[in-house]
Amino acid sequence: MSARRLAEQQPDSFEFTPENQAWLERQIAKYPAGRQASAVIPALWKAQKQHDYWLPQKAIEKVADILGMPYIRVLEVATFYTMFNLEPVGKFFVQVCGTTPCMLRGSDAIIEVCQKRIGDPRKVTPDGLFSWLEVECLGACCNAPMVQINDDYYEDLTAETFAKLLDDLAAGRPTRIGPQNGRRRSEPLGGLTALTEFYGADGESGPLSAAQPAHPAE
Amino acid sequence: MAKIIVDGIEVDVPPEYTLLQAAETAGKEIPRFCFHERLSVAGNCRMCLVEVKGGPPKPTASCAMSVKDLRPGPNGEPPVMFTNSPMVKKAREGVMEFLLINHPLDCPICDQGGECDLQDQALAFGRDRSRYTENKNAVENKYIGPLVKTEMTRCIQCTRCVRFTAEICGTSDMGNINRGEESEITTYLQSAMRSELQGNVTDLCPVGALLPRPQNFRARPWEYSKTPGVDISDALGANIRIDTRGREVVRILPRLNEAVNEEWISDKARQSVDGLKLQRLDRPYLRENGKLRPASWAEAFDAIAAKAKTAAPEKIGFIGGDLSSVEDLFAAKVLAEKLGAKNLDARQDGFKLDPSHGRAAYLFNATVEGIDQADALLIIGSNPRWESPVLNARIRRRWRAGDFPIAVIGEKHDLTYPTEHLGFDPAALQAVARGEGFGAVLAKAERPLILIGAGALAREDGVALAALAAKLAVKGDWNGFAVLHNAASRVGALDLGFVPGEGGLTAEAMTKAGALDLAFLVGADELTVQPGAFVVYIGTHGDRGAHRADVILPGAAYTEKSGLYVNTEGRVQMTDRAGFPPGDAREDWAIFRALSAVLGKTLPFDSLAQLRALLFKAVPHFARIDQIEKADAGALSKLPAGEIGGAAFVSPISDFYLTNPIARASKVMAECSALAKGALKQAAE
Numbered sequence: 082m083s084a085r086r087l088a089e090q091q092p093d094s095f096e097f098t099p100e101n102q103a104w105l106e107r108q109i110a111k112y113p114a115g116r117q118a119s120a121v122i123p124a125l126w127k128a129q130k131q132h133d134y135w136l137p138q139k140a141i142e143k144v145a146d147i148l149g150m151p152y153i154r155v156l157e158v159a160t161f162y163t164m165f166n167l168e169p170v171g172k173f174f175v176q177v178c179g180t181t182p183c184m185l186r187g188s189d190a191i192i193e194v195c196q197k198r199i200g201d202p203r204k205v206t207p208d209g210l211f212s213w214l215e216v217e218c219l220g221a222c223c224n225a226p227m228v229q230i231n232d233d234y235y236e237d238l239t240a241e242t243f244a245k246l247l248d249d250l251a252a253g254r255p256t257r258i259g260p261q262n263g264r265r266r267s268e269p270l271g272g273l274t275a276l277t278e279f280y281g282a283d284g285e286s287g288p289l290s291a292a293q294p295a296h297p298a299e
Numbered sequence: 300m301a302k303i304i305v306d307g308i309e310v311d312v313p314p315e316y317t318l319l320q321a322a323e324t325a326g327k328e329i330p331r332f333c334f335h336e337r338l339s340v341a342g343n344c345r346m347c348l349v350e351v352k353g354g355p356p357k358p359t360a361s362c363a364m365s366v367k368d369l370r371p372g373p374n375g376e377p378p379v380m381f382t383n384s385p386m387v388k389k390a391r392e393g394v395m396e397f398l399l400i401n402h403p404l405d406c407p408i409c410d411q412g413g414e415c416d417l418q419d420q421a422l423a424f425g426r427d428r429s430r431y432t433e434n435k436n437a438v439e440n441k442y443i444g445p446l447v448k449t450e451m452t453r454c455i456q457c458t459r460c461v462r463f464t465a466e467i468c469g470t471s472d473m474g475n476i477n478r479g480e481e482s483e484i485t486t487y488l489q490s491a492m493r494s495e496l497q498g499n500v501t502d503l504c505p506v507g508a509l510l511p512r513p514q515n516f517r518a519r520p521w522e523y524s525k526t527p528g529v530d531i532s533d534a535l536g537a538n539i540r541i542d543t544r545g546r547e548v549v550r551i552l553p554r555l556n557e558a559v560n561e562e563w564i565s566d567k568a569r570q571s572v573d574g575l576k577l578q579r580l581d582r583p584y585l586r587e588n589g590k591l592r593p594a595s596w597a598e599a600f601d602a603i604a605a606k607a608k609t610a611a612p613e614k615i616g617f618i619g620g621d622l623s624s625v626e627d628l629f630a631a632k633v634l635a636e637k638l639g640a641k642n643l644d645a646r647q648d649g650f651k652l653d654p655s656h657g658r659a660a661y662l663f664n665a666t667v668e669g670i671d672q673a674d675a676l677l678i679i680g681s682n683p684r685w686e687s688p689v690l691n692a693r694i695r696r697r698w699r700a701g702d703f704p705i706a707v708i709g710e711k712h713d714l715t716y717p718t719e720h721l722g723f724d725p726a727a728l729q730a731v732a733r734g735e736g737f738g739a740v741l742a743k744a745e746r747p748l749i750l751i752g753a754g755a756l757a758r759e760d761g762v763a764l765a766a767l768a769a770k771l772a773v774k775g776d777w778n779g780f781a782v783l784h785n786a787a788s789r790v791g792a793l794d795l796g797f798v799p800g801e802g803g804l805t806a807e808a809m810t811k812a813g814a815l816d817l818a819f820l821v822g823a824d825e826l827t828v829q830p831g832a833f834v835v836y837i838g839t840h841g842d843r844g845a846h847r848a849d850v851i852l853p854g855a856a857y858t859e860k861s862g863l864y865v866n867t868e869g870r871v872q873m874t875d876r877a878g879f880p881p882g883d884a885r886e887d888w889a890i891f892r893a894l895s896a897v898l899g900k901t902l903p904f905d906s907l908a909q910l911r912a913l914l915f916k917a918v919p920h921f922a923r924i925d926q927i928e929k930a931d932a933g934a935l936s937k938l939p940a941g942e943i944g945g946a947a948f949v950s951p952i953s954d955f956y957l958t959n960p961i962a963r964a965s966k967v968m969a970e971c972s973a974l975a976k977g978a979l980k981q982a983a984e
Contacts, residue, residue: 084438151471152487153471153472154474156488160476161477161478163478
């Protein structure tokens with residue numbers, strides 16, 4: 082990975098929407114007077130969400146002005162956290178986890194699909210739909226390999242299911258968030274093998290519903 | 300006090316001391332890169348690792364751990380620390396090896412070579428051979444201003460520059476962007492730094508990443524002759540070291556003086572050195588038929604003598620310049636006395652106070668060190684950020700320590716610390732004097748500091764304003780009446796009595812048409828003598844004074860003579876000669892001595908030593924070098940009150956970088972000035 086820089090093409094201005102501005106003011110109010118700089122990460126995050134998932138220079142300056150910080154201090158934060166995108170990303174921004182558990186479970190194949198289907202990392206496809214990036218652990222190791230697309234996790238991928246997922250997204254078809262191999266959340270693939278008297282009695286996994294007694298034996 | 304044993308030596312240190320300071324107390328040197336006494340502790344270079352007993356069982360960063368953090372031994376023995384154990388040696392070697400992983404091996408072409416902390420410490424504490432086979436990381440160079448050249452591949456991310464611009468300068472120009480292996484030191488999007496102290500980052504940088512741009516590839520550190528001097532770009536009298544190579548002054552560095560400039564100097568003090576070589580007057584000139592032509596000393600003296608014969612004493616005047624040493628002015632004064640002239644003045648800006656008001660009326664009585672003790676500050680008609688950036692940094696440091704209300708009357712400027720702006724004109728000062736608003740704060744303060752600049756004291760009502768301000772400043776033993784001058788020569792001239800004698804004209808009056816027949820400008824470049832008078836300019840640069848002159852006598856700049864300067868707090872300081880003036884130019888006192896012989900009024904000294912003996916007899920405190928002769932605060936209460944005008948205060952400095960002839964001749968200063976003006980325009984938009 083090379084040093085991150087601000088995008089060459091920059092919009093002329095950035096303004097928070099009234100709702101986001103109000104939200105940001107609520108965040109700033111959480112901190113004592115004179116400590117409003119503590120809200121820099123939420124502010125940048127909101128700016129990024131508002132601005133098609135990437136941070137333009139003007140947004141960094143806007144945040145600095147609102148929080149009364151020198152520009153360089155906000156730039157330091159924005160460049161430190163790789164979750165802040167400094168360049169435009171695709172409509173579907175794919176973050177592929179490549180950390181050890183995912184790698185052992187085949188993230189290399191997922192990356193290969195990205196490379197073939199989308200191209201080089203951090204490059205947006207000509208239709209503007211996709212861009213991708215290998216990232217560090219996203220904390221879903223038991224469903225490895227996995228990717229994060231915008232705000233959603235897609236887990237238990239194979240090269241085939243991932244390619245299909247990208248096709249579905251590109252075509253605007255509905256997709257299922259979560260495991261792509263029929264698994265429920267992070268439960269065993271073949272159904273529950275333990276604690277079946279607590280879980281799965283209704284054919285649905287998960288905690289017992291209110292209709293069922295908490296302790297069937299009683 | 301806490302006891303600690305450093306390598307078997309028991310020392311008793313304050314408990315808040317860091318292990319590094321404790322080791323220094325014991326006489327043990329600890330290598331360091333990121334640690335700096337005047338900056339916050341970062342603890343990121345890891346070079347200062349030591350071994351401790353009673354602390355964590357691993358090498359400990361000695362800059363970031365206090366003596367009080369260590370536990371005593373089981374029987375209450377003092378904690379033990381080792382600075383040269385095998386563990387420490389190994390740790391240092393390891394740290395040094397990591398630092399050098401990405402540091403280029405370009406010492407032979409690096410300007411820092413020879414005065415590089417990394418080089419020295421690698422020699423002293425590093426391994427004796429390299430294990431690197433991998434490629435090194437390269438980092439893009441950054442533009443961070445006209446004064447600092449970058450070579451960012453050499454950077455070891457100590458963040459001294461980042462902390463300096465944030466804490467001392469208060470401009471927060473620099474930062475550390477990206478992370479880990481890619482982290483880079485830069486300004487915001489490679490804009491120029493905005494501080495008047497930015498040049499100091501080149502001294503702070505422990506490697507060759509930030510280097511003074513004007514001195515790029517000019518000389519090696521061991522080639523310099525080093526001469527202690529005093530800065531004359533403002534009235535603070537910062538202590539400097541003048542580095543010369545051959546005849547040429549190549550660079551100027553700060554010299555440590557805790558009482559004056561600590562270890563900083565302003566950019567004007569540091570980088571106007573190229574002005575010492577440009578626009579220099581290296582031979583006498585004579586105006587003939589409206590045009591200046593080169594002349595010999597004898598011709599020039601004869602022309603002056605011819606004029607002096609016909610001029611009446613009351614039509615002869617001497618105007619002292621802002622950069623003149625006490626000796627120059629003394630020689631001029633003695634000559635004036637011999638000629639019977641009473642028109643002499645060194646206050647080109649029209650400063651209204653003179654020795655008759657008492658010495659306390661024109662000194663920074665609180666002293667520069669006194670800023671640290673002050674507990675409230677009122678700034679009147681001054682912009683300390685431009686009038687003395689180093690002093691301003693000291694005010695900022697006092698503000699950072701907390702509980703220091705600061706108010707400003709006069710122009711609104713970004714002084715790098717928050718201030719309460721009370722108003723633009725004297726009405727605001729009168730309100731404070733009545734105890735309104737900030738007046739209540741000052742009344743409560745035990746040691747109020749009233750910083751008053753030429754913006755107030757050079758007005759027509761300057762004396763009355765001083766009288767009003769002085770009332771707020773004196774409390775018991777504390778005299779917080781602090782005059783911030785702009786001219787290095789000013790206090791020396793006033794101490795010397797280089798002011799109009801009885802019936803004599805002030806500098807301003809002398810410039811009026813018809814006031815004088817014969818005017819001597821002793822390096823006076825800040826005003827223009829109206830047509831009519833025959834003007835003799837004794838100075839160094841082809842600036843305003845020389846353009847108006849009928850005879851030019853080339854003098855010596857402050858690096859080319861030994862001289863006394865008295866700073867704004869009244870501290871007498873002496874400079875040494877670092878080189879000789881160019882061409883036929885001579886030291887100013889010698890010019891006066893030679894001229895006096897031609898005029899038939901031979902001055903009573905033939906050498907600088909004889910001159911100084913007379914000078915010390917006339918004004919004894921000039922002999923007490925590096926000391927402040929305290930002024931009697933009683934004089935302040937006798938200042939005559941008077942009518943106070945309603946006009947707004949105007950700061951005397953409109954362009955920080957171009958306040959004296961040397962700076963105006965400097966290309967580097969011109970570039971800085973253009974940049975600052977552009978920045979100011981941007982800020983106004």
